[in-house]
Amino acid sequence: MDQLAIASTDRPLVKHFRAVVAVAGISLEVSPGTVFGLVGPDGAGKSTLIRMLATVLAPDSGDALIFGNSLVRDTEEVSARMGYMPQRFSMYPDLTITENVNFFARLRGVKKAERKERSAKLLEQMGLTPFAKRFAARLSGGMKQKLMLASVLMHEPDLLLLDEPTTGVDPVSRREFWEVIARLRADGKTIVVATPYMDEAERCDQLAFIDAGRITRQGTPAEIKAMVEGTLLSVLTTDPHETATVLRDARIAGVSSGHIFGDEVRILAKDSALAGERVREALHQAGIPYELNAINMDMESAFAVLAETAPVQEAADA
Amino acid sequence: MLNRILAITGKEFLHLWRDPRMLAAVLLMPVLMLLLFAYAISFDIRNVPTGIVDMDNTPTSREYAQAFDASDLFNVSYRADTISGVDAVIDEGRVSIVLVIPKGFGKDLLAGLTAEVGVYVDGSEPNSGRVSRAAALALTTQYNRELAVRWADLNGVDISAVGGLEPLMRTWYNPELKSSDYLIPGLLVVIMMIVTVQQTSVSLVRERAQGTQDQITVSATRPTELLLGKLLPWSILALTEVGIITLVSKWLFNIPLRGNLFAFALGTFIFVVCGLALGMLISSFCNTLESANMMAIVVAFLPSFLLSGFVFALEQLPEWIQWLSCALPVRFMVELTRDVFLKGAGFAEVLPEMSFMLIFAVLAITLAAHFYRRRLR
Numbered sequence: 001m002d003q004l005a006i007a008s009t010d011r012p013l014v015k016h017f018r019a020v021v022a023v024a025g026i027s028l029e030v031s032p033g034t035v036f037g038l039v040g041p042d043g044a045g046k047s048t049l050i051r052m053l054a055t056v057l058a059p060d061s062g063d064a065l066i067f068g069n070s071l072v073r074d075t076e077e078v079s080a081r082m083g084y085m086p087q088r089f090s091m092y093p094d095l096t097i098t099e100n101v102n103f104f105a106r107l108r109g110v111k112k113a114e115r116k117e118r119s120a121k122l123l124e125q126m127g128l129t130p131f132a133k134r135f136a137a138r139l140s141g142g143m144k145q146k147l148m149l150a151s152v153l154m155h156e157p158d159l160l161l162l163d164e165p166t167t168g169v170d171p172v173s174r175r176e177f178w179e180v181i182a183r184l185r186a187d188g189k190t191i192v193v194a195t196p197y198m199d200e201a202e203r204c205d206q207l208a209f210i211d212a213g214r215i216t217r218q219g220t221p222a223e224i225k226a227m228v229e230g231t232l233l234s235v236l237t238t239d240p241h242e243t244a245t246v247l248r249d250a251r252i253a254g255v256s257s258g259h260i261f262g263d264e265v266r267i268l269a270k271d272s273a274l275a276g277e278r279v280r281e282a283l284h285q286a287g288i289p290y291e292l293n294a295i296n297m298d299m300e301s302a303f304a305v306l307a308e309t310a311p312v313q314e315a316a317d318a
Numbered sequence: 319m320l321n322r323i324l325a326i327t328g329k330e331f332l333h334l335w336r337d338p339r340m341l342a343a344v345l346l347m348p349v350l351m352l353l354l355f356a357y358a359i360s361f362d363i364r365n366v367p368t369g370i371v372d373m374d375n376t377p378t379s380r381e382y383a384q385a386f387d388a389s390d391l392f393n394v395s396y397r398a399d400t401i402s403g404v405d406a407v408i409d410e411g412r413v414s415i416v417l418v419i420p421k422g423f424g425k426d427l428l429a430g431l432t433a434e435v436g437v438y439v440d441g442s443e444p445n446s447g448r449v450s451r452a453a454a455l456a457l458t459t460q461y462n463r464e465l466a467v468r469w470a471d472l473n474g475v476d477i478s479a480v481g482g483l484e485p486l487m488r489t490w491y492n493p494e495l496k497s498s499d500y501l502i503p504g505l506l507v508v509i510m511m512i513v514t515v516q517q518t519s520v521s522l523v524r525e526r527a528q529g530t531q532d533q534i535t536v537s538a539t540r541p542t543e544l545l546l547g548k549l550l551p552w553s554i555l556a557l558t559e560v561g562i563i564t565l566v567s568k569w570l571f572n573i574p575l576r577g578n579l580f581a582f583a584l585g586t587f588i589f590v591v592c593g594l595a596l597g598m599l600i601s602s603f604c605n606t607l608e609s610a611n612m613m614a615i616v617v618a619f620l621p622s623f624l625l626s627g628f629v630f631a632l633e634q635l636p637e638w639i640q641w642l643s644c645a646l647p648v649r650f651m652v653e654l655t656r657d658v659f660l661k662g663a664g665f666a667e668v669l670p671e672m673s674f675m676l677i678f679a680v681l682a683i684t685l686a687a688h689f690y691r692r693r694l695r
Contacts, residue, residue, distance in 0.1 A: 056532045056694070079538045090529025094336040095329070106325035107537040151533075 003068050005159050005190035006030040006053065013062035015048050022048035024213030028064060030192060030206070032158070035185050037204030038194040041307055045213040046194040047087060050163045053192065054084035066159060080108075083152035087163040087194075089144045093137030097128055097147055100136055105154035115154065122150040126180070142173025149180065160184065162193040166200065178203060198299035209306055217306060225297045228305050230256065231272035235265045235279060236291040243288055250282035259304045266301050322539050326547025334551065344517065348559045349566055351509045356502060356571065369396035369407055369416040376424030382435075386417060404438060414440040499574065502567045503655040504628035507589070509563065511626075511648045512618045514556050514593025515600070519614035521548055522601035522690060535694060541687040549594050549683075556590035557583075576662035585654045585668055588675045592647040593618075595682035602689035626652045647675045 008027030015023040023045045030036045038046045051057040053064065055075050063070055069077040091100040098119065105115045123129045126146040131139065139147060145165055152160065162181075166174040178200065181191055193204070201207055202221050209217040209224070217227060237243045240260045247258055247265065254270035269275030272294050283290050334341050370383045386392045396413050398404070407413050418436035426433040522544075525531040534544060567573050575582070597614060604610035623629055625643035632640050632649060643649040650671040657663035657671075 051532075054532075054536050055538075056535050058694075076538045079536050082536070084532070084536045086529055086532055088529045090533055092329070092333070092528065092530060095332055099329075099332055103325060103329045104533055104537065106328075107322055107534065107539055109321060 003032070004029055004065070005032040005034075005067060006036075006192070007065040007068070009063045009065060009070075011062040013049065013052055013059045013064060015045075015052060015057065015060050017048075021213050023052065023059075025062070026210070026213070026215055028053075028192075028208070028215075030190060032190045033185065033188050034205040035181060035191045035193065035203065037201045037207045038192065038210055039196075039198075039201050039207060039303060040210035042196075044210045046210050047163050048213075049210070050084070050161050050192065050194055051086075054082065054161050055079050056084065080155070081157055082159045082161065083155070083157035084161045085148050085152050085163060085165055087165075087167060089136075089148065091136045091144070091147060091151065094135060096133050096135055097123065097139070097150075098132045100147065101151045101154060104151045108155040110155050118154055118156075119150070122153055125183075126150050127176075140173075142169045142176070145169055145173070145177060146180075149177070153184075158189060160189060160191045160193075162191065164194050164196060167196060174200075198303055201303070202299045209303075211307065221299060224306070225299065225302045228268065228297055228302045230254075230268045230270050232295050232297050232301055233267050233269055233272060233276060233279065234293045234295045235267070235283070236293070237263065237265065237283075237288055239288065240265050242286075243283065243290065246282055246286045246288065247279065250278065252278040252282070257305045257308065259301065261300065266295075266304075268301070268305055319540075319543060322537075322543045323547040323550070326539075326544060327550045330548055330551040334555070344513075344555060345559060345562065348509050348513050348563045351512070352502075352505060352563050352566060353570075355505055355509070356567075365393040366391055366415055367396075367413045368392040368394045369398070369404065369413040370394055371398050371401050371404060371416060371418045373399055373401065373421045374419045374423040375399055378424035378427055379419045382419065382423075383417065408438065408440050411440075499571075499660060500656070502571050502573050503659040504626065504652045506560070506563055506567065507648060507651045507655050508622040508626060508628050510556065510560055510586075510590060511593050511622045511651075513559060514552070514590050515597040515614045515618035516611070517552050517556070518548065518594045518597030519600045519604075519610045520607050522598060522686075523604055523607055523610045527607065531694075541690045541694075542683070545595075545598055545683055545687055545690070548598070549591060552594050553587065553590050556594065557587060560586050560590065573659060575659055577658035577667075578664040581663065581665045581668055582655065582658045584665075585651065585658070585672055585675070588672055588679060589647055589651040589654075591679045592651075592675050592682065595679050595686060596647075598686040599682050599689070602686040603693065621646050622648050625649060628652055644674075647678045650674050 006028050008029055012025040012027045013023055014021075014025050026045070026049055028036075028049075038049065040046055048057065052059050053066070053071065055071065055078055059072065063072045065071070066078045067081055071078055092103070095103065101119045101123070102115055105119070110118070120129075123132055126149065128143065128146055128150065131143065136144065136147060149162075149165070166177050169177065174197075181193070182203075185191060193200070195201055204221065207219065207221055207224050208215045217224060219227070235243055235247070240263050244258055244260055244265050247255075247267065252267075252269075252275055255267050255275055256270070257268040259266050267275070267279070276292060276294075279292060368386060370386065372379050372383055383394075387394050392415070396403075396407050396416070401418060404416050404418070408416065416438040418438065420434060420436065423433045423435065522531070525534065564575075568575065596617065600613045600617060601610055604613055621643070625632075625639065625646060626648040627643070628648075632643055635643075654663075654668045654671040657668055661667075
């Protein structure tokens with residue numbers, strides 16, 4: 001394989017905001033042509049990490065190599081091959097789609113003829129062509145995100161840094177957005193994306209769990225799910241909160257975690273047969289109707305479990 | 319580099335066209351300010367309610383009083399032949415100046431002796447008091463007789479303290495009432511200062527609030543490029559504004575332009591860049607649109623009025639204030655404008671002022687770029 005899209009140095013990235021540690025020391029390795037997902041609770045440092053990689057924020061210490069260029073020293077070379085899409089909509093509300101796209105491309109030094117050709121192509125791909133003359137302020141959430149992505153793609157970057165690009169976007173637009181990401185990946189682009197959605201995390205090639213400014217776990221979605229030991233039991237019920245309380249009070253041995261997902265309570269058990277028995281007893285006693293199933297581990301549950309278990313060994317390497 | 323600057327300039331122009339109401343406000347505001355300030359200030363010295371106590375009541379004294387009556391400055395609304403009611407009318411605020419012609423005034427004058435008149439000024443309104451006082455003196459001088467004026471003031475204004483302003487007042491409110499010649503050129507400068515600082519003070523703050531600052535940063539645009547790109551369209555606009563208010567003041571107030579027009583134009587260009595750069599500087603370290611606005615008002619208004627020599631002649635102020643005034647471009651521009659308009663100056667005469675303003679502009683842009691960069695990281 002060629003050079004890494006993002007390579008670590010012996011100095012991990014660190015960023016403080018006054019007394020608060022946002023990124024406590026992170027080294028990333030991202031292969032070109034992959035989708036790399038960053039997941040973790042709010043305030044874990046995902047945005048700060050992305051902003052540092054985007055050269056918007058200077059690290060307090062540490063460095064990383066972006067296509068072999070130092071993030072800290074070769075800022076101009078790094079930013080030329082990189083596109084950054086912040087979490088918040090950040091285009092001029094009083095300019096039209098075309099004007100916004102054109103302006104940022106011009107700043108990036110894209111020639112006029114290329115600007116014309118690429119913006120036509122990108123707006124078409126994003127389904128924005130009919131709205132090209134609409135002011136950015138008057139776009140829906142999904143269209144705003146597509147406009148940002150189109151704008152970020154104008155200088156044909158090889159590395160895309162996307163910070164929660166689909167937050168607050170309707171499900172249909174979200175799916176369309178990920179179709180675009182899949183297409184970009186197929187074109188050989190490298191994508192680093194922070195996401196709060198576990199179904200999106202599942203679509204990544206590699207995932208990093210970030211907690212308190214460090215990467216606590218890293219691997220493919222399958223590997224991440226495999227890190228959670230035990231069997232997942234689903235208790236479907238009409239009153240999940242009451243059920244969760246009952247199960248917690250029962251203090252069932254071997255059950256390490258319980259979470260509410262909609263109207264089901266999921267618990268993680270070392271021995272599913274034994275735990276299942278105890279669950280039935282407890283709920284029967286409390287008089288709660290339920291339906292109990294053993295289910296496959298999914299990203300959502302894995303995330304919930306991993307987020308609350310103390311980071312093990314991996315934290316030390318990170 | 320140039321390409322990026324032009325890209326930003328183009329974008330700024332788009333913002334302007336997008337908001338025609340703002341554009342209109344930006345162009346009309348200086349005119350409005352000019353009219354308001356000019357009339358407000360000249361109204362001060364017109365129709366001052368005046369009382370005349372003619373205790374002499376001779377043809378000579380009546381002739382002298384007539385000079386006041388005929389003047390635009392004084393509106394004689396109280397007449398008496400005894401001094402007993404004077405305290406009351408001043409206290410009630412019915413008049414703010416009273417001219418007292420003592421008995422024997424006419425006789426003394428006709429006999430070739432020095433006659434005395436008394437002028438009572440209401441000191442509670444120091445400005446119009448001072449003005450009327452100066453004007454009364456001027457009229458008396460014009461009356462062209464040997465008169466000694468004995469001043470008296472009520473309500474405790476210390477005439478010796480304000481006396482230092484007298485030469486200035488006399489120039490402003492000369493008998494022909496051509497105060498505007500002196501006033502308007504300075505006013506143009508003050509207005510431009512206020513307008514330019516305000517125009518850019520929110521510029522960078524808005525980029526930050528909209529998040530567009532990050533997008534500009536990732537494109538590896540340097541802060542100086544961003545600042546220059548933003549300064550260009552606004553300075554064109556500001557020059558247009560200066561053109562408009564200069565024409566308006568020439569037409570309305572008949573201001574002479576005796577010097578080199580190009581020297582004025584070049585000076586103006588440097589000056590508006592100073593103002594805009596000062597606005598950028600404010601913008602580079604303020605957090606919110608509100609704080610930037612407030613800061614712009616404080617920075618633009620106070621020093622422009624107090625430290626520019628527009629209202630108070632700088633030579634009359636304490637030395638440290640004179641030094642302080644050198645920290646801002648506005649005093650140099652006021653000098654330059656008066657020199658060009660009134661004294662007929664050309665490039666050579668205003669070179670020092672221009673150089674200073676140029677230094678200020680470069681310094682302000684550099685500092686703004688520095689603060690902007692530091693906030694980013």
